[in-house]
Amino acid sequence: MRYVSVSKRGTLIVWNSDLSNIKPLEMCGDSFSKKQNRRRFQDLTTDAVYMANVQNIAVATLTNGIHFFDVTTASGFEQVHLLGLSHAATALCYWYDTEAPGEKCVLMWGDDKGSVNLLWFLQPFKGLFEIPFTNQTGPLKIFMPNISAHSALISYQHIPKIHSEPINKILYEPHDELIITSSESPASSVVIIDVKQKSEKYIWRIEKGVKCFDFSFSLSLLVTAGVGPAVRLWNRNVTSRPTAVLLSHQTSVVDVVIHQALGKIFSYSKDAVLKIWDITSQQCVKTIELIFPNIQACVSPEQGSFPLLLSLTADPVLLVTCREYLAKLRLTESNKTESNKSGLYTCALYNPHLAQVITACADSTLTVWDVKTGIKRVEVRNAHGKEEVSCMALDVHQRRLISAATNGTIKVWNLLNGLNLHKLETVSNTKVTGIICHHDDQLLATGWSRQISQYSIAFSKDIYVKTDLSWKSGYQHREDILAMDHCLGLGLLATGSYDGVIIIWTLALQKPITRLQQGKVQLPVHRLLFLQKRAQQSHLRSGAVLLSSQAGSVCWWSVYGPRHNHGQFYVPDELDESVMGLSTDQENTLLVTGDTTGSIKVWDISQYALSPGDMESAKELPPVLHSWRGHERAIVSSEVLVYESQLFVLSASVDRRACLWTREGGCVGCFGQKKQWDLSNPDTYQTNRHEAERCVEV
Numbered sequence: 001m002r003y004v005s006v007s008k009r010g011t012l013i014v015w016n017s018d019l020s021n022i023k024p025l026e027m028c029g030d031s032f033s034k035k036q037n038r039r040r041f042q043d044l045t046t047d048a049v050y051m052a053n054v055q056n057i058a059v060a061t062l063t064n065g066i067h068f069f070d071v072t073t074a075s076g077f078e079q080v081h082l083l084g085l086s087h088a089a090t091a092l093c094y095w096y097d098t099e100a101p102g103e104k105c106v107l108m109w110g111d112d113k114g115s116v117n118l119l120w121f122l123q124p125f126k127g128l129f130e131i132p133f134t135n136q137t138g139p140l141k142i143f144m145p146n147i148s149a150h151s152a153l154i155s156y157q158h159i160p161k162i163h164s165e166p167i168n169k170i171l172y173e174p175h176d177e178l179i180i181t182s183s184e185s186p187a188s189s190v191v192i193i194d195v196k197q198k199s200e201k202y203i204w205r206i207e208k209g210v211k212c213f214d215f216s217f218s219l220s221l222l223v224t225a226g227v228g229p230a231v232r233l234w235n236r237n238v239t240s241r242p243t244a245v246l247l248s249h250q251t252s253v254v255d256v257v258i259h260q261a262l263g264k265i266f267s268y269s270k271d272a273v274l275k276i277w278d279i280t281s282q283q284c285v286k287t288i289e290l291i292f293p294n295i296q297a298c299v300s301p302e303q304g305s306f307p308l309l310l311s312l313t314a315d316p317v318l319l320v321t322c323r324e325y326l327a328k329l330r331l332t333e334s335n336k337t338e339s340n341k342s343g344l345y346t347c348a349l350y351n352p353h354l355a356q357v358i359t360a361c362a363d364s365t366l367t368v369w370d371v372k373t374g375i376k377r378v379e380v381r382n383a384h385g386k387e388e389v390s391c392m393a394l395d396v397h398q399r400r401l402i403s404a405a406t407n408g409t410i411k412v413w414n415l416l417n418g419l420n421l422h423k424l425e426t427v428s429n430t431k432v433t434g435i436i437c438h439h440d441d442q443l444l445a446t447g448w449s450r451q452i453s454q455y456s457i458a459f460s461k462d463i464y465v466k467t468d469l470s471w472k473s474g475y476q477h478r479e480d481i482l483a484m485d486h487c488l489g490l491g492l493l494a495t496g497s498y499d500g501v502i503i504i505w506t507l508a509l510q511k512p513i514t515r516l517q518q519g520k521v522q523l524p525v526h527r528l529l530f531l532q533k534r535a536q537q538s539h540l541r542s543g544a545v546l547l548s549s550q551a552g553s554v555c556w557w558s559v560y561g562p563r564h565n566h567g568q569f570y571v572p573d574e575l576d577e578s579v580m581g582l583s584t585d586q587e588n589t590l591l592v593t594g595d596t597t598g599s600i601k602v603w604d605i606s607q608y609a610l611s612p613g614d615m616e617s618a619k620e621l622p623p624v625l626h627s628w629r630g631h632e633r634a635i636v637s638s639e640v641l642v643y644e645s646q647l648f649v650l651s652a653s654v655d656r657r658a659c660l661w662t663r664e665g666g667c668v669g670c671f672g673q674k675k676q677w678d679l680s681n682p683d684t685y686q687t688n689r690h691e692a693e694r695c696v697e698v
Contacts, residue, residue, distance in 0.1 A: 001017045001311065002014055002015060002016055002017070003015045003017075003019070003309075003311075003319060003326075004048070004050065004057060004071075005321070005326060006045055006048040006059060007045070007324075008044050008045055009043075009044070009045075010043060010045055010059070010061070010067075011024055011025070012024065012025040012048070012057065012059070012069065013025075014071075014076070015326070019326060019328055025069055025071075025076045025077070025078070043061040043062060043063045043065075044061060044062045045059055045060065045061050045062075046060045046061060046062060046088065046089060046090050046091070046305070047059075047060050047089070047090065047091050047092040047109075047305065047306065048060070048092065049092040049093060049094045049107070050094070051094050051096070051105075051107065052096070052101075052523070052551075053096040053098075053101035053102070053105060053124060053523070053551075054105075054121075054124050054125070054128060055070070055071050055072045055499075055523075056068050056069060056070055056071065056079075056128065057069040057071055058092060058094065058107055060088075060089035060090070060091075060092055060109060061088070061089075062088050063083075063088070064083065064084060064085040064086070064087065064088050064089075065081060065082060065083040065084075065085065066081075066082045066083075066085070066089060066092075066107075066109070067080075067081050067082075067139070068080040068081070068082065068128065068139075072499055073478055073479070073499065077139075078138075078139040079131075079139055079140065080128070080129055080131070080139055080140050080141075080142060081139045081140070081141050081142070082142050082144060083141060083142070083143060083144065084143040084144040084145055085111070085117075085144050086111070086113075086144070086158075087111035087112050087113045087115065088111055088112045089109035089110070089111055089117070090109075090110055090111055090112050090166045090167055090168060091109060091110045091167050091168055091169050091170045091181075092107070092108070092109050092170070093107075093108045093109070093170045093171055093172050094106070094107050094108075095108075095172045095174060096124070097174075098551060098552055098570065098575045098576055098577075099552075099553075099570035099575075101124075101125075101523070101551065101553075102123075102124060102125040102518075102519060103124075104120055104121065104122055104124075105120070105121050105124050106118050106119065106120050106121070106172070107119045107121070108170060108172060108179065109170065110162075110163075110166070110167025110168075110169075110170040110181050111166070111167065112166040112167075113160075113161070113166070114161055114162055114163030114164055114165060114166065114167060114183060114185075114188075115158065115159060115160045115161060115162060115167075116158075116159040116162055116167070116170065116179060116181060117156070117157070117158055117159075118156070118157040118158075118159070118195070119154060119155075119156055120154065120155040120156070120157065121153065121154060122152070122153055122154065122155060123152075123153055125518075125519035126153065126519075127153055128153065128154075129142055129150050129153060129154065130149065130150045130152065130153060157195075159179075159193070159197065162181055162188065162191050162193065163181065163183035163185050163188045163191065164183075164185045164187060164188060165183045165184050165185040165209070166183060166184075167181045167182065167183050168182055168183055168184065168210075168211060168212070168305065169181065169182045169212060169213060169306075171213075171214075171215055173215065173217045175217050176194065176217075177194050177195040177196065178192055178193070178194055178195075178217075179192070179193050179194070179195060180192050180213070180215050180222075182209075182210040182211075182212070182213050182224070183209055183210065184208070184209030184210065184211065184226075184227075185209050186205060186206065186207055186208060186209055187205055188203055188205070189204045189205060189206040189209045189210040189224070189226070190202075190203070190204040190206070190210055190213055190222065190224060191203050191204075192236070202236070202237070202239055203239060204222075204224070204234065204239045205239070206224065206226060206232070207226075208226050208227040208228070209226055209227075210224045210225070210226050211225060211226055211227065211252070211253070211254065212224070212225050212253065212254060212255045212256050213225070213256065214256050214257050214258045214265075215236070215258075216258045216260050217236075218260065219258070219260060219279070220235060220236045220237070221233065221234070221235070221236065221258065221279070222234040222235075222236050223256045223258060223265055224256070225252075225253035225254075225255075225256050225267065226252075226253075227252055228252060228253075229247065229248075229249035229250060229251060229252060229253060229269065230245050230246065230247055230249075230253070231245070231246040231247075231249070231253055231256060231265070231267050231277070232244070232245050232246070233245075233246070233265075233279075233282070244282045246265075246267070246277055246282060246284070248275055248284045248287070249267065249269040249273065249275065250269070250271060250273070251269045251270040251271045251273075251300060252269060252270045253267050253268065253269050253270075254268055254269060254270050254303045254307055255267070255268045255306060255307050255308040256268075256308075257308045257310045257318070258279075259310060259312075259316075259331070261312070261316075262331065263278060263279045263280060264276050264277060264278060264279065264285075265277040265279060266308060266310070266318060268307055268308050268320060270300045270301075270303055271300055271301075272289065272290045272291075272292060272295055272301060272322055273287065273288070273289050273290070274287070274288040274289075274290060274318075274320065274329075275287050275288075276288075288329070290320060290322065290327055292322040292323075292325045292327070293325060294322065294323050294324065294325060295322070301322050301323055302322075302323045303321075303322065303323070304321055304323075307320055307321045307322065308320060312576070315330065315634075315654060316330075316331045317329060317330050317331060318331060344361055344362040344363070344654055344656055345359055345360065345361055345362075345636060345637070345652035345653060345654065345656065345657075345658055346360050346361060346362055346388055346389055346390060346636055346652075347359075347360050347389065347390070347391055347392055347636060347637045347652065348360070348636075348637040348639065348650060348651075348652035348658055349392055349393075349394070349637070349639060350371070350639050350641040350650055351394055351398050351415065352398065352641065352642070353397070353398035353399070354398065354399070354415060354416075355370065355371050355372060355643065356368050356369060356370065356371060356377065356415065357369045357371050357650060357658070357660075357671065358392060358401060358415075359652055359658045359671065360383075360389035360392055360403060361389065362388045362389075363381075363386070363388075364381070364382050364383050364384045364385060364386055364387055364388065364389055364405065365379065365380065365381050365382075365383065365389075366378075366379070366380040366383045366389065366392075366401070366403060366413065366418075367379050367380075367671075368415060368418070369658075369671045371641070371643060371660070371679060372643070372678065372679045372680070373676045373677060373678065373679070374660070374668075374669050374670075374671055374672075374673065374676050374677050375676055376671075376672070378415070378416070378417065378418040379418070380413065380418045380420075383403060383405075383411065383413075384403070384405035384407065384409050384411065385405075385407075387405040387406050387407045387409065388405060388406045389403050389404070389405055390404055390405055390406050390431050390432055390433060390447075391403075391404050391432060391433055391434060391435055392404070392435070393435040393436060393437055393443075394437065395412075395437050395441050395443075395457065396437055396438070396439065396440075396441055397441075399414075399415060399416075400412055400413060400414060400415060400421065400457075401413040401415050402435050402437065402443060402457075404432035404435055404445060404447075405431075405432065406431045406432075407426075407429050407430075407431075408426045408427065408428050408429045408430055408431070408432055408447070408449070409423070409424075409426055409432075410423075410424040410426070410432060410435070410445055410455075411423055411424065412424070412457055412465075420463075421463075422457055422460065422462070422463060422464070422465050423463055423464055423465070424443075424445075424455050424457075424464075424465045424467065425455075425464065425465065425466045425467040427445075427449055427451055427453045427467055427469070428447075428448070428449035428451070430447060430448035430449050430480075431447050431448045431480075432445055432446070432447040432448075433446065433447040433448065433480075433481060433482050433483065433484070434446050434447065434481065434482075434483060434484025434485075434495070435484075436484060436485070436486045436493070437457075438486060438488060438507060439488070440456075440458050441456065441457045441458040442454065442455075442456055442458075443455040443456070443457055444471075444484075444486075444493065446481045446484055446495060447480070447481055448480040448481070450475050450477045450478075450479075450480065450481055450497075451469070451471070451475065452471040452493075452495070452505075453467045453468070453469060453471070454467065454468040454469075454470070454471055455467055455468065456468070471510050476503050476512055477495065477497040477499075477501060477503065478497070478499060478501070479497045479498035479499040479501070480497060480498045481495050481496070481497050481498075482496060482497060482498055482524055482525055482526060483495070483496040483525050483526060483527050483528040483548070484496070484528060485528040485529055485530050485546075486507065486530065487530040487532060487535050487545070487546075488532075489532060489535040489536045490530075490535050490541070490545070490559070491506060491507045491508055492504055492505065492506060492507065492513075492530075492559060493505040493506075493507055494528045494530065494546055495528075496525025496526075496528050496548055497524075497525060498524045498525075499522060499524070500517060500518065500522015500523050500524065500525060500550060501515060501516070501517050501522065501525075502515070502516040502517065502525055502528070502546075502548060502557070503515055503516075504516065504546075504559050513559075514559055514564070516546075516557050516564050516565075518550075518555065518565060518568075522550065523550045523551035524550065524551070525548050525549070525550055526548075526549045526550065526578055526579065526580055527547075527548065527549040527579065527580065527581075527582040528546065528547070528548050528582075529546070529547040529548075529582045529583065529584065530545060530546055530547075531544070531545050531546070531547065531584060531588040532586075532588070533586060533587055533588040534588050534610075540610060540611065541558075541560060542558060542560055542561050542611060543558055543566065543609055543610045543611040544556035544557055544558050544566040544567075544608075544609035544610075545557075545558060545559060546558070546559060547582060547591075549571075549578070549579035549580070549582050549593075551578060552570050552571055552572050552576070552577050552578050552579060552595065553568045553569065553570050553571070553579075554568060554569060554571055554579060554582070554591070554593065555567075555568040556568060556608070556609045566609040567608075567609055569621045569622070571593045571595055571601065572595040572596070572597050572599065573597065573599060574597050577595050577596045577597050578595060578596045578634075579593050579594070579595050579596075580594060580595065580596060580634065580635055580636050580637070581593060581594025581595070581600075581635045581636070581637055581638025581639075581651065582594075582638070583638055583639045583640045584605070584640060585640045585642075585647060586642070588605065588606075589604065589605065589606040590602055590603065590604065590605065590606075590625070590640065590647075590663075591603040591605045591622070592638050592639075592640050592649055593638065594630070594635030594636075594637070594638030594651050594653075595634075595635060596634035596635070597629075597634075598629055598630055598631035598632055598633055598634065598635060598653060598655070599627065599628070599629050599630065599635075600627070600628055600629075600630040600635065600638060600649060600651055600661065600665070601624055601626070601627045602624070602625045602626040602627070602649070602663060602665075603622045603623065603624055603625065604622055604623040604624075604625050605622050607622075608622040625663075626663065626664050626665050627665070628661075628665035630651050630653070630659060630661065630665075631651065631653035631655045631657055631659075632653075632655045633653055633654045633655035634653060634654050634655075635651050635652070635653045636652055636653060636654060637650070637651065637652040638650065638651045638652075639651075643679050644679070644680060646679075647663045648660055648661060648662060648663065648668065648679075649661040649662075649663060657670050658670065658671045658672075659671070660679075662682075662685070666685060667685065667686050668685045668686065669685065669686040670686070673686065
């Protein structure tokens, strides 16, 4: 996860998840500075929005223009400057279908005349605009009056005079194709219309208008705030009076956000005070006075137009801005502090040789559990100091564990007693995201360093094992590598990166042989999985033998032949989610997915994408055999395991639970619960999952 902040003067700064400055991006201007030998931007920005499916950032300015930044590469650059809008864009919104990211999507903006404009991108993966070949440097300038020249890729729609004053916020609700806008006009403070303008408008008339709002379709809830300190809650179908008025702030509220999953509303006032409200009880449950360095006594700090950003990742956070400062607040449950990372699982795996489950936590704890009973066998605390364990693997004999952390350290452990056998030389102090161990205990590791490093742990008696950086072909990925898997039957290695690129390597020659990518723009590759059984069958090798999870979709790839993409399907039941757990049984007839909603699904893939000519099966979803909500929060690992010829599913989540399930979704138990189970006796299974969770030792 990365964040982008936008200044008034057109500087975009990209930050990593720890709010460390990665790189600045600047918009081009017309005035030339001889001293700096570059064009200076002298405009004022009004709003910005991230266009996730095409990895662009759109930035609006007061001089009736919108700048488009291409951020598919690490450097990032301004690609297009759309200018000559009829009026200045004051608020932006972007929507695309996460289940079909290559289909029609829309950038919409409200302007300073109270109108709404919609720019529909008809084939986003082919391009947002018609970009001719040119030797000129700098962004391509496109004039809005000439937008019809791009009709093959763009359709423009204008809805005039929704408000009598400038629109200060715009949202899109795809369920009913609704546009929600607000202004400081008392006559039209909030307006809800449908895109086709066939239904009746909903108009809220609020004294002194509205400065900010948020909307939840599923809760049928509209939250508004205006000039004063009051926060008002409305039913979306009742415009005459609010259902509640929340009074607690001392100064004007400048932004509000609904967190539907937590059942909370966040409101932020001009004096840098954040309040958290419970939607059901309509009570303020927490007040946080944010101390920014630029706050002076008795002086209200300057606030931007959109100071709150809710990031609903696996570990959700709220970003708050105050002029030139940025703060990050972790949204943890009230009985768990931010520093308490105990039990916050980051990954898990199954060792069939020793019938063990190994879990790793964010507090650097490794735990070995007996799968038959759920009893804890070995625990290693501070395995990598205080660093989060990011990934794990077993050696070829399944007697040793290899663990890696976010600071680049890699260690080898004895699974029977927890002793640290080896410490591997660190290549980079960046996060390790993938480890594999192939023949003769040759270990390969990669991650944010974008390198593939090698180690030999076969017969080494030394504590410190040096790295071998002789892997040929050097840097092939332009962005951080997030996933890795290998196929011994084909002698192949697969690596996937943040920019959606998958590279297939030969293990013998250490060279890339194939580069896989869906269209022009791709989303991060979270997981890779080779279908080992299919790869062993020569008549199936030309079909899909590699799976990748990207933005909630599972993509199917072949590594041979002219056609590589064999279809994809979206897994979660909700939009804007991701698949972080991906595993299959030994026969490759079942696929188990775990996503960021906490759901687990078992799919029948026995007939899916078997051969290049079998494209009919890939057009439809494979049958879902079983589906259940296994966790309250995001699943980080899911794995199929077999015990006494019975199939089970292992899952680990950031909700501090690692659980074992039957293939139908019955809960065997949660690792760490006081009551042990007998995997050979279904009568001992904990059928009530919530009861099992209450019994877990923390």
